[in-house]
Amino acid sequence: MIRLFDTHEIRPIQELEGLWEFEPVDRIGEVPVNMSYGLPVPGCWESHPKFGTYQGIGLYRRKVRIERRTHLRLEFKGVSHTADVYFDGKKVAHHYNAYTAFEAIVVDVEPGEHEIRLYADNSFSEQSALHVENDYYTYGGPIRPIALEEIPDIHIERVAFFPEFKEGIWHGRWQATVRNLAAEAREVKLLLRLDGLNTFTETVRIDSKSSMTVERTQAYAAVAEWSMEQPNLYTLRAQLQQGDDLFDDWIDRVGFRSVDTEGGQLRVNGKAVLLKGVNRHEDHALAGAAFSFPDLVHDIQLIQDLGCNSVRTSHYPNDERFLDLCDETGIFVWEENHARGLTEEQMRNPNFRSQSEAVTREMVEQHGNHPAIVIWAILNECASDTPYGRAIYETELALIRRLDPTRPRAFATHHRNRDICLDLADIVSFNLYPLWYTDEDPGELMRQARGWADELGGAGKPMIISEFGADAYYGFRSRERVKGSEERQCDILAANLKAYLAEDSPLSGVYIWQFSDCRVTEATGWLLARGCTRNSKGLVDGYRRPKLAYDTVRAFFRAEKVSHSQHEV
Numbered sequence: 155m156i157r158l159f160d161t162h163e164i165r166p167i168q169e170l171e172g173l174w175e176f177e178p179v180d181r182i183g184e185v186p187v188n189m190s191y192g193l194p195v196p197g198c199w200e201s202h203p204k205f206g207t208y209q210g211i212g213l214y215r216r217k218v219r220i221e222r223r224t225h226l227r228l229e230f231k232g233v234s235h236t237a238d239v240y241f242d243g244k245k246v247a248h249h250y251n252a253y254t255a256f257e258a259i260v261v262d263v264e265p266g267e268h269e270i271r272l273y274a275d276n277s278f279s280e281q282s283a284l285h286v287e288n289d290y291y292t293y294g295g296p297i298r299p300i301a302l303e304e305i306p307d308i309h310i311e312r313v314a315f316f317p318e319f320k321e322g323i324w325h326g327r328w329q330a331t332v333r334n335l336a337a338e339a340r341e342v343k344l345l346l347r348l349d350g351l352n353t354f355t356e357t358v359r360i361d362s363k364s365s366m367t368v369e370r371t372q373a374y375a376a377v378a379e380w381s382m383e384q385p386n387l388y389t390l391r392a393q394l395q396q397g398d399d400l401f402d403d404w405i406d407r408v409g410f411r412s413v414d415t416e417g418g419q420l421r422v423n424g425k426a427v428l429l430k431g432v433n434r435h436e437d438h439a440l441a442g443a444a445f446s447f448p449d450l451v452h453d454i455q456l457i458q459d460l461g462c463n464s465v466r467t468s469h470y471p472n473d474e475r476f477l478d479l480c481d482e483t484g485i486f487v488w489e490e491n492h493a494r495g496l497t498e499e500q501m502r503n504p505n506f507r508s509q510s511e512a513v514t515r516e517m518v519e520q521h522g523n524h525p526a527i528v529i530w531a532i533l534n535e536c537a538s539d540t541p542y543g544r545a546i547y548e549t550e551l552a553l554i555r556r557l558d559p560t561r562p563r564a565f566a567t568h569h570r571n572r573d574i575c576l577d578l579a580d581i582v583s584f585n586l587y588p589l590w591y592t593d594e595d596p597g598e599l600m601r602q603a604r605g606w607a608d609e610l611g612g613a614g615k616p617m618i619i620s621e622f623g624a625d626a627y628y629g630f631r632s633r634e635r636v637k638g639s640e641e642r643q644c645d646i647l648a649a650n651l652k653a654y655l656a657e658d659s660p661l662s663g664v665y666i667w668q669f670s671d672c673r674v675t676e677a678t679g680w681l682l683a684r685g686c687t688r689n690s691k692g693l694v695d696g697y698r699r700p701k702l703a704y705d706t707v708r709a710f711f712r713a714e715k716v717s718h719s720q721h722e723v
């Protein structure tokens with residue numbers, strides 16, 4: 155399943171799921187004599203008993219049958235972490251970063267059988283600036299679905315839709331990009347429609363072998379807004395027409411809602427909201443980073459049961475099926491680009507800027523239509539305390555603003571009063587671990603943090619505590635409530651939540667670190683301190699078994715005065 159709805163009704167599309175041949179190889183392009191294994195796609199090789207800790211290159215191969223001469227578009231929703239794709243022996247795509255999608259276009263494919271080879275590499279080296287040894291795991295393989303589409307010469311590449319409320323009425327700002335693979339310029343009719351609302355048409359002329367973007371703002375008189383309580387979605391349909399023939403389409407879902415930070419509050423549709431959320435790594439004890447649809451739904455069910463109204467996609471863009479579920483259930487999403495705890499030295503890696511900007515751009519372009527996403531964020535706990543780091547924060551936050559002027563931007567810092575970037579974001583956000591890494595009082599620390607924000611350029615901006623938490627090993631109980639026990643995790647989270655959710659709290663949101671335990675790199679250095687090579691601060695363990703703290707948090711989050719999503723799955 156690629157999304158929770160059909161993304162095309164006219165364009166032929168099939169998901170290339172199933173068992174692909176698999177073999178570890180030494181280099182990209184190598185074709186081994188034998189392909190000894192069959193591995194599921196989507197999937198990651200760590201789920202196979204022989205490859206539980208394999209770090210290197212893996213080759214996935216399969217045949218596809220094409221019935222008539224056509225162009226093909228292969229869409230890879232996520233390959234971890236570097237992908238090289240070959241079609242009939244010719245390289246057609248290269249992409250870095252596990253958590254955003256990419257495409258391969260193959261022109262003039264003849265009827266018959268064809269071979270797809272996908273090389274996935276999850277090893278760490280100088281080449282890879284974002285996937286490094288870290289407090290989460292970089293799995294190997296096609297962790298998200300792969301789709302095969304038959305596309306005509308002229309086809310829709312992408313449609314962005316921005317809801318805007320102005321002069322008392324909802325508007326939709328459309329950006330539809332059409333691509334022409336033909337050797338000559340072509341003219342077609344482009345139909346843009348929200349189901350149940352109006353359709354409008356544009357005639358577009360696209361030069362040969364190029365793309366063009368049509369921009370248009372349309373007023374919508376009577377729309378049902380998207381909100382946490384009523385997550386109303388509209389099906390967006392773009393179609394291409396020549397004469398009477400509708401020959402290509404592109405379908406997505408959108409919602410009408412606004413987000414702003416007026417008066418130092420985070421507001422959705424003009425109403426202040428308090429985000430009560432969890433940080434979630436896309437990691438499961440059995441499936442690694444390759445979630446089945448039922449497992450994604452199960453996470454949403456647990457998150458709703460906890461009384462959360464929000465999720466932070468720490469620390470990378472998420473599977474779109476998860477975002478679809480958030481759209482449907484009215485769960486606010488803080489989505490962030492891919493990075494965790496990179497020092498200035500790591501940010502000076504020659505590939506860092508291009509790799510980091512690429513994932514930021516891809517995240518906003520690919521996920522921008524999800525109404526559930528209310529915050530874009532970047533560079534968790536990177537060098538926002540140095541001038542070199544600041545230049546990068548500035549560039550990436552400006553890039554987001556250019557791509558999407560409608561959502562507030564944030565970054566989570568642990569630099570406290572040494573941060574020098576708080577003026578650059580729309581929301582200030584601190585990762586603090588009182589009672590776990592420090593002995594500070596959560597309430598006092600929160601007020602201190604508000605003071606740092608006010609002094610350092612964050613005055614008048616909403617504030618979020620984007621991480622707090624404590625490790626607890628599932629099943630480890632202690633009458634003395636020692637560190638690492640489930641009881642101690644309850645105490646620490648309760649003390650934090652009591653302060654952060656109090657009547658006089660200055661916060662617009664809290665995100666518990668973290669929803670579920672996750673695997674971490676087995677590494678030398680400080681990561682060795684992570685017992686069982688896990689970050690064990692989950693409210694549930696890797697198998698989703700609730701720890702005692704699950705009910706502690708549930709009681710706080712479900713307390714009457716703070717609302718939660720009504721639309722349960």
Ligand code: ADA
Binds near residue numbers: 494495535585691
């Ligand atoms: C940081 C970081 C998280 C996690 C956490 C922890 O704040 O952002 O990814 O590593 O600390 O558990 O220490």
